[in-house]
Amino acid sequence: MDNSPQADDTAPATVPRGIIVLVGIAGIVVAVAGMKLIAGLIAPVFLALMLTIAVHPMGRWLRRHGCPAWLAALTLVIGVYGILVILFGSIIYSAARLTTLMPQYADKFDSIVDDLKHFLGEHGVNSESIHNMLSNVDAGKIISAAGSLLSGLVSTTSGLVLVLVVALFMAVDAVGFSDRLTALDRLRPNVSVALNNFAAGTRTYLVVSTVFGLIVAVLDAGALWALGIPLPLLWGLLSFITNYIPNIGFVLGVIPPAILGLLDGGWSKMLIVIVVYSAINVVIQSIIQPKFVGDAVGLSTTLTFLSLVVWTWILGPLGAILAVPLTIFVKCLLIDIDPSTRWVNLLIADSVRPDASAGPERHDDV
Structure with missing residues (x-):
């Protein structure tokens, strides 16, 4: 009789963690490709x-x-x-x-282009390169x-x-959705909490972005009016809209008024517009506002910027405006909804809270 040890056929099979990671990455790639198509x-x-x-x-x-x-x-x-x-x-x-x-x-634009060609020619750039x-x-x-x-x-x-x-x-x-969530809270409390917090985070993000957007729009429009830039209210509106684009929104908002400053008053006026915009918008949109947004939605500044890049690539220009709410939604589905994955909040949040690994605090305001 063979008494050699044998493998226990009844033991549950385990899948290597590396395989799970690879399958997860493959699933993400397929999901992203599908979202890009639609x-x-x-x-x-x-x-x-x-x-x-x-x-x-x-x-x-x-x-x-x-x-x-x-x-x-x-x-x-x-x-x-x-x-x-x-x-x-x-x-x-x-x-x-x-x-x-x-x-x-x-005519003014063509004149500026001619002056630029003349300037480049005087500084050793050959005519063929200038033409190209x-x-x-x-x-x-x-x-x-x-x-x-x-x-x-x-x-x-x-x-x-x-x-x-x-x-x-x-x-x-x-x-009637609040009543449905109340019923869901009895059956699937983790799902209910995650959905509530997604709605609360999205609403808080919109409020913060709207308030700072109004502040930036008023300051930008006032500065452009003082500088004599045409259509200052229009560019103030553009500043308000681009404020919903994280981190780099003001860069998109400064281009039109800067070009008009160049056409209206030359290079010096263009430079003044850029400096004034940078002084207002960098401080508010790139330093103060991201701190409030990160604390409100539980996303770090780096993740907020990466979400802008990814969602713009997937969904186009509208994805830039929806980047933060979309990231909150994905966070809700993949992290907050499952207690075993909530430790990821420690890595992606703007600041560490003692209860971060237990998931976000519940907000019953859906």
């Missing part, structure tokens, strides 16, 4: 969700004070539609004003690009229609 659907739907979350407290307040469900739902719909009309209307109007303004500076460098820079092409921008904004109408339709149904469903 970016035109994901971005508008998530925008509708974000706006519904933003206005949901109004409906909850009305319900608590005895208003019927249909009135609360109608209030949410009006709130979401009002935000969209103001946002898209302002953007399209601003782009139209820009296209009508640019032709006035066509500046052959595609002329006022006509800049004006044409501005017109293309307006056409592109108008072409987003189909996406806007999707946002409006989805927001309508979300607003109706949102009226």
Whole structure:
């Protein structure tokens, strides 16, 4: 009889951790590829969700004070539609004003390009290199690009229609969602807590970004008005919108007024615009605001910037605005929803809290 030790066939098989990591990475790659393919659907739907979350407290307040469900739902719909009309209307109007303004500076722009060619030629740059460098820079092409921008904004109408339709149904469903979460809390408390905290974090992020955006917009518009830059209110609006883009939003906002400063008053005025914008926006948007946002949503400054890069690559320009809420949503699904993974909060948060590994503090405000 063979008494040699044998493997226990009843012992459960274990999968090596390395295999689990590789499968997880492969799943992430497939998911990202899928999201990139349907970016035109994901971005508008998530925008509708974000706006519904933003206005949901109004409906909850009305319900608590005895208003019927249909009135609360109608209030949410009006709130979401009002935000969209103001946002898209302002953007399209601003782009139209820009296209009508640019032709006035066509001659000045061509003159600046000629001066730049002359300057480069005097400093040893051969004419062929100058031609290759500046052959595609002329006022006509800049004006044409501005017109293309307006056409592109108008072409987003189909996406806007999707946002409006989805927001309508979300607003109706949102009226009774608090009751559903209350029932869910008895069955799946971890899921309920994660969803509540996602809504609370998104709403806090929107409030913080809106407040700082208004501050930046007022300061920028006032500075541009004092400097005599055309359309200061338009560029203040642009500063407000780009404030929702983490870390580098002000860089996008300074380009148009800086170019107008160059056309209106030369290189010195352009430099003044850049310095003034940097003094205002770097301090507020890149130093003060990220601290408030990081503390509010539990994301470090580095992760916030990386989320901007990743979601812009996946979803396009709208992904830059939705980057932080989308990252909060992914964090909700992959980390906060499972007690065994909440230790990751210690690594991705802007500051360490004693209870970070236990998950975020619950916010019952959905």
